[in-house]
Amino acid sequence: MEKTIESRELLDVKDLYINFYTYAGVVEAIDGVNLLLKQGETLGLVGETGCGKSVTSLSIIVLVPPPGVIEKGDILLNMEDRAINLLKQRDRALMKIRGADISMVFQDPRGALNPVYTVTQQVGEALLLHRKEELCKRVLQELERDIQEANTFKRFIYNCEKKIYEKMMNTRRRSASLNALSKIPIVNRYQGRLRNEIRKEVVKLLKTMKIADPERVVDMYPHELSGGMAQRVVIAMALSCDPRLLLADEPTTNLDVTIQAQILLLIKELKEKMESTILYVTHDLGVVAQICDRVAVMYAGNVVEVADTLTIFKNPSHPYTRDLLNAIPRPGKEFKSIRGEVPALINPPKGCRYHPRCSKAMPICAQVKPKLTEIEEEHYVMCHLYER
Amino acid sequence: MKAKKARSESPTIKELKFIVTRIKKSPLSLVGIAVIAFFVAIALLAPILAPIPEGQEDPYRLMHYGWTSEPQPPSPEHLFGTAQYQYDIFYGCIWGTRTAFRIGIIVVAGNLIIGLIVGTLAGYYSGVIDELLMRLTDIIWAFPGLLLAMAFAATMGPSLDSIVLALILVGWPSYARVIRSEMLRVKQEDYVEAAKAIGCSDLRVITRHILINSIYPIIIMASLDTGAIVLSAAALSFLGLGPPPGYADWGQMISLSRGFIYKNAQDPLGYWFTWTYPGIFIFTFVLGWNLLGDAFRDILDPTLRRR
Numbered sequence: 001m002e003k004t005i006e007s008r009e010l011l012d013v014k015d016l017y018i019n020f021y022t023y024a025g026v027v028e029a030i031d032g033v034n035l036l037l038k039q040g041e042t043l044g045l046v047g048e049t050g051c052g053k054s055v056t057s058l059s060i061i062v063l064v065p066p067p068g069v070i071e072k073g074d075i076l077l078n079m080e081d082r083a084i085n086l087l088k089q090r091d092r093a094l095m096k097i098r099g100a101d102i103s104m105v106f107q108d109p110r111g112a113l114n115p116v117y118t119v120t121q122q123v124g125e126a127l128l129l130h131r132k133e134e135l136c137k138r139v140l141q142e143l144e145r146d147i148q149e150a151n152t153f154k155r156f157i158y159n160c161e162k163k164i165y166e167k168m169m170n171t172r173r174r175s176a177s178l179n180a181l182s183k184i185p186i187v188n189r190y191q192g193r194l195r196n197e198i199r200k201e202v203v204k205l206l207k208t209m210k211i212a213d214p215e216r217v218v219d220m221y222p223h224e225l226s227g228g229m230a231q232r233v234v235i236a237m238a239l240s241c242d243p244r245l246l247l248a249d250e251p252t253t254n255l256d257v258t259i260q261a262q263i264l265l266l267i268k269e270l271k272e273k274m275e276s277t278i279l280y281v282t283h284d285l286g287v288v289a290q291i292c293d294r295v296a297v298m299y300a301g302n303v304v305e306v307a308d309t310l311t312i313f314k315n316p317s318h319p320y321t322r323d324l325l326n327a328i329p330r331p332g333k334e335f336k337s338i339r340g341e342v343p344a345l346i347n348p349p350k351g352c353r354y355h356p357r358c359s360k361a362m363p364i365c366a367q368v369k370p371k372l373t374e375i376e377e378e379h380y381v382m383c384h385l386y387e388r
Numbered sequence: 389m390k391a392k393k394a395r396s397e398s399p400t401i402k403e404l405k406f407i408v409t410r411i412k413k414s415p416l417s418l419v420g421i422a423v424i425a426f427f428v429a430i431a432l433l434a435p436i437l438a439p440i441p442e443g444q445e446d447p448y449r450l451m452h453y454g455w456t457s458e459p460q461p462p463s464p465e466h467l468f469g470t471a472q473y474q475y476d477i478f479y480g481c482i483w484g485t486r487t488a489f490r491i492g493i494i495v496v497a498g499n500l501i502i503g504l505i506v507g508t509l510a511g512y513y514s515g516v517i518d519e520l521l522m523r524l525t526d527i528i529w530a531f532p533g534l535l536l537a538m539a540f541a542a543t544m545g546p547s548l549d550s551i552v553l554a555l556i557l558v559g560w561p562s563y564a565r566v567i568r569s570e571m572l573r574v575k576q577e578d579y580v581e582a583a584k585a586i587g588c589s590d591l592r593v594i595t596r597h598i599l600i601n602s603i604y605p606i607i608i609m610a611s612l613d614t615g616a617i618v619l620s621a622a623a624l625s626f627l628g629l630g631p632p633p634g635y636a637d638w639g640q641m642i643s644l645s646r647g648f649i650y651k652n653a654q655d656p657l658g659y660w661f662t663w664t665y666p667g668i669f670i671f672t673f674v675l676g677w678n679l680l681g682d683a684f685r686d687i688l689d690p691t692l693r694r695r
Binding site (some may be wrong): 099100107108111113134236 | 596
C-alpha cells in the first residue's frame with residue numbers, strides 16, 4: 001500500500017528513526033521525526049549542534065553516511081501524479097531524483113567543490129547527468145541551422161555530427177562505443193558542440209546567481225574563487241536542474257556577515273523566481289526570521305515544535321523553544337543560557353529528552369515520551385504541558 | 389590586446405603552462421626526463437644502433453662470436469668488448485634496454501592495476517570487503533618475493549616471464565595500501581558527498597571525484613618503482629632465475645661477468661669492461677627513473693600546488 005500525500009504537500013517525513021552504530025554504542029540520532037513540507041514554502045530547521053538537523057536533511061536524499069542506518073520511517077515525495085517513498089527506491093531511481101528533483105547546498109562551499117575541476121566542469125556534470133537530452137536537442141537545432149548555410153563538404157561533416165548527437169539523445173539505450181570514445185582525449189572533441197552548449201548554460205546560470213564576469217569565472221578552479229563566489233557556484237550547481245526541493249544545510253554559516261546577507265537575499269529572490277521549496281537548516285535564529293515561512297525546532301533527535309515563523313518568535317510554546325529564544329544575547333538584558341548540557345544520544349534521557357534541563361518538568365516527563373500535538377491551527381508542540 | 393588574449397586562454401592550456409614552468413624550475417627533474425628520453429631513444433633505435441647480425445633469428449638471443457671463455461677487450465668490431473663465450477656486450481646493452489623497459493613497464497602496470505582495484509574497493513566499500521582485501525594484502529606483503537620467483541622458475545622454467553609474474557604478484561600490496569588510505573581520506577571530503585547529491589553513480593564518484601584526487605602519490609610511486617623493479621629483476625636474473633644465458637638483459641650481462649671481476653695479480657681490473665658497461669646502463673636507468681619520480685612529484689603533488 002502506497003501511503004498518500006496531499007497535492008499541496010511536497011514532502012512528508014513520517015516517524016523517522018536513524019541510529020548510528022559506533023564503537024561507543026548505538027547513537028539514537030533521530031528519534032521519531034515528523035516533518036511536512038508544503039509546496040513552495042521555506043521551512044527552517046533549527047537546533048543546536050548535534051541535534052540531528054543535518055542528518056535529517058541527508059536522510060531526505062537518502063545519503064546518511066555510515067555508520068548511520070535508517071531504522072524505520074517513510075519519506076514521501078510528491079511526484080505530480082503519485083507519491084513515492086524515497087526510502088524504498090532502488091539506487092538507480094534515487095540517482096535520478098538526486099540533483100533533478102531534490103538537490104542540496106552544503107555548509108562549506110569550498111569543500112563542496114572538487115579542486116581539480118573548473119566551474120564549468122562541476123556545474124556541467126549536473127547538467128550532463130540530468131539534462132543531457134535537452135542540451136543535445138539544442139545542439140541538433142544549431143546543427144540544423146548550420147547545415148542550411150554550409151557548403152557540400154561541411155554539410156557532410158555536420159550530417160555526421162547530427163547522427164552522433166541523435167545517438168546520444170537516446171539516453172535509454174546508451175551506446176557503449178560512444179561512451180568509450182568520450183573518455184579518450186582528442187577523440188572526444190566530437191562533443192565540442194555539447195560542451196559549448198553546457199558552457200553557455202553555465203554562464204547563464206552564473207548570471208542568475210549575480211556573479212560578476214561569469215565568462216571568466218566559468219574557467220576558474222575552486223581555489224581561485226572567493227568564499228561568496230564559491231557558495232554562489234554551489235547554489236548554481238544545486239539549482240541547475242530546477243529542483244522542486246532544495247535542501248540548504250547551513251549555507252551561510254561559513255561566510256562573513258555581508259556575504260551572508262547577499263546570499264540570503266539571493267536565495268530569497270531565486271525562490272520566488274523558480275518556485276521551489278526550501279528546507280533551510282541552520283542554528284541562526286536571525287537567518288530564520290529573515291527567510292523562513294515556517295520553523296521546525298529540533299532537540300536531541302526530536303522535532304519539538306513546528307509553527308509559522310511569527311508564532312515561533314511571538315508565542316513560543318515548547319519550553320525548549322522559549323529557553324532558546326531567551327538565550328539570544330541582547331544588549332541591556334541579562335544573558336540567560338540553558339542550564340545543563342545537550343544529552344549524549346548513546347544513552348538519551350527516557351521520556352521527553354528535554355526533561356533534565358526543563359524548568360517545567362513534571363513526573364510524567366521522565367516516563368512517557370510526549371506526542372506531537374496540534375495546540376492551535378498549524379502549531380504543533382511535543383510536550384506534556386499541552387497534552388490532554 | 390595581450391591581456392585579452394590571456395583571458396580567453398582555456399584552463400587546459402593554463403595548466404600545461406604551469407606544468408612547464410614547474411619543470412623548468414627544478415633542473416634535476418629535467419635531467420631525469422632527459423635520461424629517460426635517452427633510453428627510450430636507445431630502445432626505439434636498437435636495430436639501427438646494434439644491427440641484428442646475419443644468421444641470428446631472435447634479436448634478443450645474443451650470438452656467439454667464438455667459443456673461448458675469456459672475455460675480449462673492446463675493439464672496433466665489439467665496441468664494449470665481449471663477455472664470456474664471446475657475447476657482444478654492446479649489443480647486449482642496447483637490446484637489454486628494451487628488456488629493461490619491458491620488465492619495468494609490465495610489472496609496474498600490473499602492480500598498478502591490481503593495487504588500484506584492491507585499494508579502491510577496500511577504501512570505498514569499507515567493512516567486510518575492506519577487511520578481507522586488506523588481510524589478503526597483508527599475506528602477500530609477508531610473502532618472500534625471492535622464494536616466489538624461485539618457485540615460478542622451478543615450475544615454469546627460468547625465463548623472463550617467471551620473473552615478471554613473480555614481481556607483479558609480490559609488488560602490488562604497497563600500491564593497494566596507499567590507494568586505500570588516500571581513498572579513505574578523499575571519501576570524507578564534502579565534494580564527494582556533493583557529487584552523490586547531484587546524482588552521480590558509485591563508479592562515477594570513484595573515478596571522477598575520488599581517484600583523480602588520490603592518484604598522484606601512486607603515479608610518483610610507480611615512476612620510482614620502475615627503476616627499482618629493473619634492479620630487482622636484474623638481481624633475480626643474476627641469480628639465474630631469469631632468462632637463459634645469452635638473453636639480452638642487463639642482469640644477465642652482469643651475471644656473465646661474475647667470474648671475471650678479478651683477472652690476476654698483475655692486472656687485477658683487466659676485465660673491467662665486462663661489468664662496467666652493463667653496470668653503467670643499470671645505474672643511469674634507475675637514476676633516471678628516480679629523478680623522473682621527483683619531477684612527477686613536483687608537478688603533480690597537490691600540496692605543493694601554486695599558492
